[in-house]
Amino acid sequence: MNLLLKFLIIIILFNSYLFSHTELKKVKLQLSWLNQFQFAGYYLAKEKGYYEELGLDVEIIPYKMGMNIPSLVSTNSIDFAVGRENLILEKANKHKNLVLLYASFQTSPLVLLSKQSSNINNIKDFENKRIMSTLEDSSEASLKAMISSNNVDFKSLNFIKHSHDISDLINNKTDLISAYSSKTPYDLQKRKIKYKVFDPKDYDFDMYSDFLYTNTELINSDPKTVKNFKKASIKGWEYAYLNIKESVELIKKKYNTQNLTSGQLTFEANELKNLSFYKTNSFGDINENKIRRMFDLYKLMGLVKNENKIDYKNFIFNDENSFNYTEEEREYLKNKKVLNICSTPNWLPYGKIDDKGNYIGIASEFTNLLSHKIDIDIKIIPTNKWLDSPSKLDSKECDVIPIIINTKHRNKTMNLTRAYFNQTVVLATKDEELFINKLKDVGNKKIAVLKNTAFIDVLEKEYPDINIVLVNSPSEGLEKVNNSKAFAYVDTLVSIGYAIKNNSYYNLKIAGRLKNTISFSMATRIEDKILNNILENSLSTISNNEKENILKNWISINFTKEVDFTIVFKIIIAFILAFIILFIFMYKQNKLKKEIENLNKTLEQRVKVEVENNRIKDITLFEQSKLVSMGEMIRNIAHQWRQLLNRINLNLSIIKTVYEEKDNKEIIDKKIIDAQKNINYMSDTIDDFMNFFRPDKKKSTFLIYKIINESLKLLESRTLDINIEVIVPKEIEIYSYKNEYLQVLLIILNNAIDNFDITKVENKKIKIKYKENKSSIELYIKDNSGGIKEEYLKNIFEPYFTTKFKKEGTGIGLYMAKLLIEDSMNGNLKVESIDDTSTFIIRLKK
Known part of the structure; x- marks a missing residue:
């Protein structure tokens, strides 16, 4: 009896083990080069368990010279691989079943470098020069297009085999060298060698690079694995870029076959992050038109065989279009x-x-x-x-x-x-x-x-x-x-x-x-x-x-008839004025950047100088915050004007349509008045814009309610789908800096709107209310955009702190808001977060 009981217990435990351990799907990922930060997203997805969470056991296969990776993927020897921009040629000429999942870099890190002492100042100077390059580098469309567009004959270039030793450039064994902008410039800087970079994206050839790709057979037979691998990999990249220091240490510890230093890996990480989010805020974007443009370039260069074409719909993987029908559903459709x-x-x-x-x-x-x-x-x-x-x-x-x-x-x-x-x-x-x-x-x-x-x-x-x-x-x-x-x-x-x-x-x-x-x-x-x-x-x-x-x-509604009225000329003048304003501020921004660079070169390690430099930094951050606000204002004005111009265009078309009919003077007069009102509104928008950026260093008495309305007006195009409630008496006045107070409101409101865009809350609300105490006036700005995590609250007002990915201007807004309220206006700014709501409280003395 005891023996039977023991046997039953063993059977139960064995079955429990079997059913509690789901077998992971084994997949292989082939890298396109030696281990470095270039593949950090995949390392992090594996080490952080993102692949395992989605049922995948991923083997990351190191690169070996001479591998034909596209062929391995096409024949199902490898499930996934990382490929360069010339993968498009493989698709067109050889392997029709390759499919792109995403692009790690929106523009390629591949560039050409020369020493500054070589006097190679432009592409034309490449003629009769030695270029050290791999066969793969020299066939990339981005480099070829950059050179060809400057009317340089490839026959005049002397290509030599790449040694992968930067000393050959330093010792004049070559005039130019193909390299990654994320790696070689760091080595030259450490050796104090001045150099020049010839980057294809500076010549408008911003080609994708480091595609993650697979084949159609895997997508059709197991779309779930493809989706999960893509999802986990992107999650790995997001973590790597948010935690660069940790990611660098992990690569040094477990994947550092090249013996790279922390400095080299950190430099590479920051440069690649810029390339991943070049002209986008989302990791991995692929645009079909850009792929078409890359293919057309290869075709113009005569690298596409015969009349080969690419089926773009099947070349770019769409998670949403990959069906996973049950057997019952497949049978239903078949019948x-x-x-x-x-x-x-x-x-x-x-x-x-x-x-x-x-x-x-x-x-x-x-x-x-x-x-x-x-x-x-x-x-x-x-x-x-x-x-x-x-x-x-x-x-x-x-x-x-x-x-x-x-x-x-x-x-x-x-x-x-x-x-x-x-x-x-x-x-x-x-x-x-x-x-x-x-x-x-x-x-x-x-x-x-x-x-x-x-x-x-x-x-x-x-x-x-x-x-x-x-x-x-x-x-x-x-x-x-x-x-x-x-x-x-x-x-x-x-x-x-x-x-x-x-x-x-x-x-x-x-x-x-x-x-x-x-x-x-x-x-x-x-x-x-x-x-x-x-x-x-x-x-x-x-x-x-x-x-x-x-x-x-x-x-x-499309109106194509030409309309010749003086109103059109007024609109053109208004647009010219807007562009002049934009040009002035862009000029100031560039000037400001140069001042910062010069300032960093002359810093000394003395207390008095540090104090002065901190003051200059605060001024710089203030100007940067203004410029960020300027970008937001221009975007909002453009949106508002687009609506107004549509209405003006409609009125003009109506006038044109009814012009020859009788007894229509009343309609024409009415539509002209309506168009004039729209133009006046556009003029008022320009005034608001100019007033906002006018320096305001004198205190004045102003109505809080009016300033709130001004801020909401400037943000009108971004708040159309937000329910905004303002509970502030119209007669309440305050004596302080008007424009600074307005800028603080814009920073807080823009922060809420940005969070709404991230969290995708359906019932968006912002509530602004007022509270008066014996010695102070408080303004509460509350939104339901998802709240702020507890661990972020202590850092939310620190400079350059942000929870978002690369987005120009982020990280200084709330810091500047606190600086303006507490240092300039002798008040207090704090934030509270409960559940999915955040409340910013501005307190100023009466």
Whole structure:
């Protein structure tokens, strides 16, 4: 009995062990060069357990001279590899199954170096010079394009074999040498050798480098592994760049086959970080147009064989487009072959069958896109009215209703996918009506609404007192508003925009929006769950850009006729003024950078000098903060002006259209006045901009409420989707530095807006309130952008501290805000964070 009991216990323990240890998927990663910080992201993903967390056991294979790595990946000998920019040639000429996952560097670190004493001052001076280079380096498009664009004949260049010894350049055994900007310049600096860098990106040839890539066979057979490897690798890179010191020590300890010093690795890390985030804030971005440009360069150089082409859609991996169907779903699609789609009745821009029998509209474009993604043919089943679609779906004449408003009631009678796009509900009124904040403010005035739409029930439930008038089409609804038979027409933004565009309702406008959002889904039969799952997966792969492009096709308004009015010249003058202001501040920024460089060269180690230098540093940081704010202001002004110019352009087009008609003087006068108002607003924007950057070293009495409004006005284009509540009495005054106080507000508000962009909070809120004490005045600025981690709170006001990746100007804003409040204005600035909210408190003496 004891023996049997022991045996059972052993069996139970063995089974527990088996089920508690999930076997990791073994994959191989091939590096493209010797171990260094160039591959830090992969080291960190492995050492920090990011690969293991996603079920991967990754073997990092060191580089050996003479390896044909693309061939190893193409033949499935290696799962993943790191490749240089000439990987595009491998794709075009040899290995058609290679697929790019991401680019580690947005521009290549590959450059040419010469000694300053060699008198090689420009590319033209390369002629008849010796260039030490590897075969791979000399075939890179970036170097070839840089040289060719300067009309240098390659036959005049003397290429010699690379020794990988920088002493050959120093000892004049070569005139130029190919090298990585992340490594060789450090060695030259340590040896005090002055040098010149010829970087392709300085000649507008900013080519991607260090692609992570795999093959189509692995993507098709195991897309989950590909996605997880990419995800964990990017996470490793993010950690490496945020923790450079730790990453350097790890590489020195475990991956330092070249015996690199901490100084060399740190120099490399900082340079590569700049290249990874060159003109972007996201790691790994790949733009199809840039890949096309790289391919075209190779083609122009005669390096692409015959008429070889690249299928760009299959060359760049898209996480969202990589389906992972179940066996049941694959079998369903194999047997289905054709999807029957119920057409939308006459309901443009959403859908309609035109006079030629073609199905057009938003639903049609989403359906076609879906057909392409699923790789299945579709057949359109015509319907005459909306109720035909559920009926045909039930009778199995149709498999899918392509667009339907998602409601709880409909979920009981059919399968609805998750919403694949949403629309804001807005009100259209006559031009002279005021902006409507809430629908209940309309009172009992008539509101036209499209009949048989799901949001009638929503309106009647939420606004029981409104007077609804049902109409058969958006055009009929707008016509009733136009003829004063209804006060407003309520519909989605796309629907109203399309109707106004196509029916030329010049005197109507969007006068407000409701808090309601309409969600559009696709529908299948209640029992057809497999098809519903397929649609769910496929719809989730449609990118935001694809959605935006479809919607823009149906609501964009293009005016191509030339309009010759004096207003246009005023706008041009205004733009010239803006560019002059921008040029002045760019000039000041460059001058400031040179002053900083000169200052760093003359620092001494004495107490008095250190005190003076700290003061200069504070001034410099203040100027940098101003310049950061300047960039934000220009971006906001550009956004505001773009909207105003669209409105002016619309008014001018209307004037042009009605000019030859009779009795239209009133309309023309009105549109001209409206255009003049827009130009005046643009002029006021310039005044606000100039006032902000005017030095303000004298105290004055100002209204806090007015300064808050000025800051919000300057940030208007960034706060359209943020609910901002200001609870500050209009009469409260303070005696201090007005512009400095304004800059502090802008820094804090911009910080909140940046955090909203990172955390993607849906219900964005900023609350500004006021509190008066016996001896001080306090301003509370609270946002729900996600809060601040406890470990960051103690460092949040330190200079150059930031939790973001490379983004110009970050790290000094909050430090400058604290400096301005506490040193200049003799006040106090602190921050509190509870859960997902942050509150900045500005306290000034009365």
